[in-house]
Amino acid sequence: GAVVSQHPSWVICKSGTSVKIECRSLDFQATTMFWYRQFPKQSLMLMATSNEGSKATYEQGVEKDKFLINHASLTLSTLTVTSAHPEDSSFYICSARDGPTQETQYFGPGTRLLVL
């Protein structure tokens, strides 16, 4: 089946620094990738939809200048948390569809971010 990877899996950083998270589709081309955020014992909250070659579409309440998304190729999308603060600490998960008309989303393993 379709495989999605994420890197890094775990990151600790100081407040004020920026952190980049990569999401890759390993065996398929993903025209659309999705970024989610998950707090402990809570559901996945869709942050943004990333389309290859165009600007990401952000959900209401998600700061686009805070969470920069780039989808430069059909196999890579990046999420950069700029000037991270402790409240940005969370589990970030990406997902991808293996085709523009496919509905099933395949999730990456997630990135756990801890901002001190």
Add this chain to the structure above:
Amino acid sequence: GENVEQHPSTLSVQEGDSAVIKCTYSDSASNYFPWYKQELGKRPQLIIDIRSNVGEKKDQRIAVTLNKTAKHFSLHITETQPEDSAVYFCAASTRNQFYFGTGTSLTVIP
């Protein structure tokens, strides 16, 4: 936008019993309803899905039913086993985006 509600938030069953998790959605345009299982610290894994043109789907011990008129769908797990213990999320897809339910923490007691 879409609003997905999921109940119950926690569920404990004896091994061998059945478990039922229910979800409702608000957007009648939603046409794809997957269910994901997530173990602690791991990625969600698709376990079953159903499309709006189908009322029921079964895969071994897992089944999903959909009532489009009432805008609700349910996950049924029969003959539960300890390894079924996890958090289960329903989702409704509209305009190619997923909106997840709040999750159900299922514990299967041996």
